[in-house]
Amino acid sequence: MTETTEEKSVAKKPNSGAGLRGQSAGETALCTVGKSGSGLTYCGYDIADLAENSTFEEVAYLLFNGELPNQTQLTAYQAELKSLRDLPEALKAVLKLIPKDTHPMDVMRTGCSFLGNLEPEGDFSQQNNAANRLLAAFPAIMCYWYKYSHDGVEIDCQSSETSLAGHFLRLLKGESPSKQHQRVMDVSLILYAEHEFNASTFTARVCASTLSDMFSCITAAIGTLRGPLHGGANEAAMDMILSFTSPSDAKEKMAGMLARKEKIMGFGHAIYRTSDPRNVIIKAWSEKLAEENGDTSLYDISVACEEYMWDSKKLFCNADFFHASTYNYMGIPTKLFTPIFVCSRLTGWAAHVMEQRSNNRIIRPSADYTGSEPRKVVAIEKR
Ligand SMILES: CC(=O)SCCNC(=O)CCNC(=O)[C@H](O)C(C)(C)COP(=O)(O)OP(=O)(O)OC[C@H]1O[C@@H](n2cnc3c(N)ncnc32)[C@H](O)[C@@H]1OP(=O)(O)O
Numbered sequence: 103m104t105e106t107t108e109e110k111s112v113a114k115k116p117n118s119g120a121g122l123r124g125q126s127a128g129e130t131a132l133c134t135v136g137k138s139g140s141g142l143t144y145c146g147y148d149i150a151d152l153a154e155n156s157t158f159e160e161v162a163y164l165l166f167n168g169e170l171p172n173q174t175q176l177t178a179y180q181a182e183l184k185s186l187r188d189l190p191e192a193l194k195a196v197l198k199l200i201p202k203d204t205h206p207m208d209v210m211r212t213g214c215s216f217l218g219n220l221e222p223e224g225d226f227s228q229q230n231n232a233a234n235r236l237l238a239a240f241p242a243i244m245c246y247w248y249k250y251s252h253d254g255v256e257i258d259c260q261s262s263e264t265s266l267a268g269h270f271l272r273l274l275k276g277e278s279p280s281k282q283h284q285r286v287m288d289v290s291l292i293l294y295a296e297h298e299f300n301a302s303t304f305t306a307r308v309c310a311s312t313l314s315d316m317f318s319c320i321t322a323a324i325g326t327l328r329g330p331l332h333g334g335a336n337e338a339a340m341d342m343i344l345s346f347t348s349p350s351d352a353k354e355k356m357a358g359m360l361a362r363k364e365k366i367m368g369f370g371h372a373i374y375r376t377s378d379p380r381n382v383i384i385k386a387w388s389e390k391l392a393e394e395n396g397d398t399s400l401y402d403i404s405v406a407c408e409e410y411m412w413d414s415k416k417l418f419c420n421a422d423f424f425h426a427s428t429y430n431y432m433g434i435p436t437k438l439f440t441p442i443f444v445c446s447r448l449t450g451w452a453a454h455v456m457e458q459r460s461n462n463r464i465i466r467p468s469a470d471y472t473g474s475e476p477r478k479v480v481a482i483e484k485r
């Protein structure tokens with residue numbers, strides 16, 4: 103009998119129970135994940151359509167306003183974001199105090215939180231301003247700390263680049279990026295922008311449900327994205343790919359990792375069952391950059407990993423896996439991979455905070471108790 107994909111597939115845990123899997127935890131009009139088996143849509147638009155035909159600023163506008171902007175609205179929005187890029191001196195002073203070996207996600211968390219000290223949201227009528235301020239300032243928070251702690255350089259936090267993608271690459275590299283690198287980063291930011299009730303977004307919504315402020319919600323979400331089972335996987339995948347010397351070495355070492363029951367970062371997903379629709383898009387960019395780079399070894403090794411995981415476990419690449427080689431080909435330091443995710447996902451987080459606030463009830467589930475039966479406190483000298 104021929105095995106079907108599902109039959110051969112890695113033992114998927116049932117979509118219930120632990121991890122709240124398969125349980126609806128609320129409503130959203132922002133996103134669908136895996137609705138028809140593998141799709142991803144933002145406000146009704148397919149991710150492939152957005153990645154082909156829009157920019158990250160258009161997607162941010164879409165998530166915050168429910169509709170794509172027309173040209174006049176987009177131009178005004180780009181100008182607004184551009185005017186919000188610079189960092190207050192007090193925040194620069196704090197960033198300069200953070201040691202070089204700090205994890206950059208901790209820098210993002212601190213930068214976000216401290217900006218909330220300096221420019222608090224005030225009240226919810228300011229929520230769009232707070233979200234746009236963070237969106238515009240995050241590239242500078244990341245790059246100002248990185249360039250100061252690693253190279254001793256105090257960079258200019260503003261640039262003439264129109265797009266956030268171009269602005270980030272300009273701050274990092276000190277020169278205007280190529281059109282292609284700018285577009286790849288733009289697409290990457292679109293792919294990472296929103297993903298329904300993933301762990302970090304759910305964290306932001308839980309925080310919002312207590313009527314907390316935008317900066318607290320985003321700070322909490324950054325802490326959740328940091329872990330290797332979530333956003334931290336792109337960085338962990340890069341380290342793994344770099345440890346393989348060839349496609350055959352990759353297959354051999356992955357076999358050992360699976361035999362030792364280690365998790366292979368950048369593979370599998372809590373919702374998608376057979377593929378992540380973002381993978382095919384970022385993989386194509388990785389291949390293009392590899393060819394233009396004249397050295398395809400990272401891409402070839404990544405493809406070998408993808409083939410091996412599918413053939414042996416029916417596990418597929420999630421959004422993070424081919425982001426690793428893509429960013430590497432663009433000369434982006436591995437430790438900045440997950441902070442870039444923050445720069446993008448902020449849009450989804452903030453949109454969910456706004457949505458939660460618009461129809462709020464405090465999020466407070468129940469637990470199944472597994473502790474001891476009722477008992478009396480025994481005097482301390484008798485324990
Ligand atoms: C942008 C993002 O956040 S995408 C996710 C990024 N995270 C990663 O890439 C980390 C690696 N992947 C994983 O750890 C998991 O696939 C998760 C966290 C994404 C999803 O977890 P779950 O929903 O529990 O996965 P699922 O129910 O499909 O797991 C089924 C089995 O496959 C195994 N499995 C799933 N993914 C992997 C993997 N990447 N490597 C090895 N085994 C895996 C699980 O361990 C589980 O086996 P078990 O029952 O013996 O524990």
Ligand SMILES: O=C([O-])CC(=O)C(=O)O
Pocket residue numbers: 135294296297299300301332372373420421
């Ligand atoms: O949805 C999830 O669980 C994780 C994910 O892919 C994302 O947040 O982009």
